[in-house]
Amino acid sequence: MNELLTGAVTGIIFGFFMQKAQVIRYDRQLGALRLRDMTIVKFMLTTVLIAMVGIYLLLDLGLINLSVKSLSLGGNVLGGLIFGIGWGIVGYCPATAMGALGEGRYDSAFGLLGMLVGAAVYAEFYPVLKGSVLMWGDFGKVTLPGVLGINHWIVIVVLCAAFVVLFRWFERKGL
Amino acid sequence: MDVLRRKTWSPYAAGALAGLLLVLSIFVTGKYFGASTTFVRAAGLVEQAVAPEKASGMEYFLKTKIKVDWQFMFVVGVLLGALASARLSKESRAVAVPSMWSRRFGTSRVKRWVAGFLGGIVLMFGARLAGG
Numbered sequence: 001m002n003e004l005l006t007g008a009v010t011g012i013i014f015g016f017f018m019q020k021a022q023v024i025r026y027d028r029q030l031g032a033l034r035l036r037d038m039t040i041v042k043f044m045l046t047t048v049l050i051a052m053v054g055i056y057l058l059l060d061l062g063l064i065n066l067s068v069k070s071l072s073l074g075g076n077v078l079g080g081l082i083f084g085i086g087w088g089i090v091g092y093c094p095a096t097a098m099g100a101l102g103e104g105r106y107d108s109a110f111g112l113l114g115m116l117v118g119a120a121v122y123a124e125f126y127p128v129l130k131g132s133v134l135m136w137g138d139f140g141k142v143t144l145p146g147v148l149g150i151n152h153w154i155v156i157v158v159l160c161a162a163f164v165v166l167f168r169w170f171e172r173k174g175l
Numbered sequence: 176m177d178v179l180r181r182k183t184w185s186p187y188a189a190g191a192l193a194g195l196l197l198v199l200s201i202f203v204t205g206k207y208f209g210a211s212t213t214f215v216r217a218a219g220l221v222e223q224a225v226a227p228e229k230a231s232g233m234e235y236f237l238k239t240k241i242k243v244d245w246q247f248m249f250v251v252g253v254l255l256g257a258l259a260s261a262r263l264s265k266e267s268r269a270v271a272v273p274s275m276w277s278r279r280f281g282t283s284r285v286k287r288w289v290a291g292f293l294g295g296i297v298l299m300f301g302a303r304l305a306g307g
Contacts, residue, residue, distance in 0.1 A: 004243065008251060011252020012252040012253075014196060016256040016260040017184075017192050019260035020184040020264075021189035023189075026273035026275060043189060046187050046191050046194060050195055055198060055201060064205065065205065075305055078304060078305075079304030082300060082301025083302045086295065086298025086299070086301055088294075089290055089291070089297065090290075091276065093302075098210075099253050103258070103266065104268050106269060107270065107291055110289075111291040111294065113292055115214050115298060116214055116295075117299075118214075118296035119303060120221075120222065123236065126234060127234045133304065
């Protein structure tokens, strides 16, 4: 099937799910950052939980390949901190900003314009960053089971249990 | 299809469905979900139109080719899917300033829009630096 068509269809279904879960709203995203409303955390961790099991099942069957990103402490930590500041101000992450626009929350359009500019700025600085920040603590393409040297299903079971404990706690606290 | 018209689904149910969608996507097309790379490609498209020589010489665009690809359409699709869902449940409405923002920072549209724009720049620079 055409790559552009599958991309659009997958995006439409994903956007539909995100709207139904109300995770594309500013109030929900800020609610999570203010530790008052864990709706988006429930959505994200459930997605991770299901996908983690499904992906490793298919991997063990030899049906798919993993797509592992490099671990660069400089890039991940510094980038994460900068991203967090921006996210707290915009109140939407890139994909949810598109969803919010679809819902009619058009303040996200200004966030999206800023994101385009931010992407262009990053492209300008990339040659400098490549030789500096991105090289700090560069561990290459590593995975948790690989680093720990244990079977991936142990990691998966532990994480699933941790998520479930967290979900129960959210529900008890009414978050 | 009453369930499609419901105002909201449990975040656990919607999240689980999103997880299944991701697994299916990887199985069928080998594609993992992402959004940020599309913003660089879109910025590249603009630069290509405005200053083609500059864009073609930039190291970043040699690594990340300027093109409309699977992820680009995925990101566009998210907008359309959210629009369809909001329409079906009659939740679609024009909101200029989110309520939590206005309770803290007031109802000024310009203030919200400028903050959103500037925050967007910071957010995407950080996201790309972190590899997201």
